[in-house]
Amino acid sequence: MLGRLVPVAAAALLLTVTGSGEAGNEVGILILKEHGVGSAAQAQPYVDKFVKIAQEKNGWSAAKGTYFTERKAAEKSISADKPSYGLLGLSAYLALKDPQKLEAIGQVQVSRAGGQQYFIVSKSASDLAGCKGAKLATDWADDPRFVDKVISGGAWKLADFTVEATKRPLQGAKMVTKDEAKCALVDDAVFAELASIDGGKDLKTVWKSEKLPPMVIVAFPSASAADKTGFKKSLSSLCSGDGKAVCSEIGIQSLTEASDETFAQVLAAYKKDK
Numbered sequence: 001m002l003g004r005l006v007p008v009a010a011a012a013l014l015l016t017v018t019g020s021g022e023a024g025n026e027v028g029i030l031i032l033k034e035h036g037v038g039s040a041a042q043a044q045p046y047v048d049k050f051v052k053i054a055q056e057k058n059g060w061s062a063a064k065g066t067y068f069t070e071r072k073a074a075e076k077s078i079s080a081d082k083p084s085y086g087l088l089g090l091s092a093y094l095a096l097k098d099p100q101k102l103e104a105i106g107q108v109q110v111s112r113a114g115g116q117q118y119f120i121v122s123k124s125a126s127d128l129a130g131c132k133g134a135k136l137a138t139d140w141a142d143d144p145r146f147v148d149k150v151i152s153g154g155a156w157k158l159a160d161f162t163v164e165a166t167k168r169p170l171q172g173a174k175m176v177t178k179d180e181a182k183c184a185l186v187d188d189a190v191f192a193e194l195a196s197i198d199g200g201k202d203l204k205t206v207w208k209s210e211k212l213p214p215m216v217i218v219a220f221p222s223a224s225a226a227d228k229t230g231f232k233k234s235l236s237s238l239c240s241g242d243g244k245a246v247c248s249e250i251g252i253q254s255l256t257e258a259s260d261e262t263f264a265q266v267l268a269a270y271k272k273d274k
């Protein structure tokens with residue numbers, strides 16, 4: 001199920017719009033979904049459907065969407081294409097906000113997309129202390145500042161464990177079921193699927209994070225003030241009318257206006273001691 005749902009939801013997880021909505025310019029939409037399951041080819045049909053709705057609602061003359069699964073590749077595209085807007089996962093927003101001069105203008109709630117809450121699970125440890133010093137398997141090892149400052153809320157650090165970096169979301173939990181790791185750090189999307197994997201029912205939660213904000217819709221410096229205002233105001237209407245069925249199909253529950261102040265708490269935590 002995770003393999004089907006995550007690529008579907010991925011279509012809503014990062015929008016980067018290049019150019020402007022003025023007549024004659026194509027609005028390019030770059031999709032980035034990190035720590036998910038599925039390929040760009042699987043996600044592309046859903047990307048195309050959402051882009052079409054956004055194009056119609058905003059009166060863009062043309063629009064095109066492209067999907068990425070890795071931040072470095074997305075950053076190269078951002079640099080080359082000079083995007084105007086983006087819809088980013090929280091970890092990407094925090095990392096790219098200052099370097100890319102991002103301005104939050106909205107947020108999107110996506111069902112089963114993951115990334116809003118995190119859990120440390122184990123088969124043999126009875127509490128967090130039982131995991132410290134032992135092998136912790138996770139696909140989030142590549143983003144230590146986000147883990148240490150935001151996910152853990154400062155309660156622990158990756159350095160407290162012997163970290164085993166994994167490449168796939170479910171891999172860490174599977175390692176615990178096979179006694180290849182004592183504990184695993186997973187997000188809510190993976191946590192919801194534990195019962196469906198062999199031995200997953202034997203895993204118990206020894207720690208869980210506070211609930212974090214959903215995906216962030218941002219404007220890049222290249223967005224004109226007028227275009228940015230129009231796009232921001234259109235967010236709540238993208239999933240109404242003709243867009244309702246499309247949003248439902250790709251897992252978007254809501255799109256609402258926001259600002260950097262909406263994410264002030266996690267921004268402060270992320271930047272602390274930087």
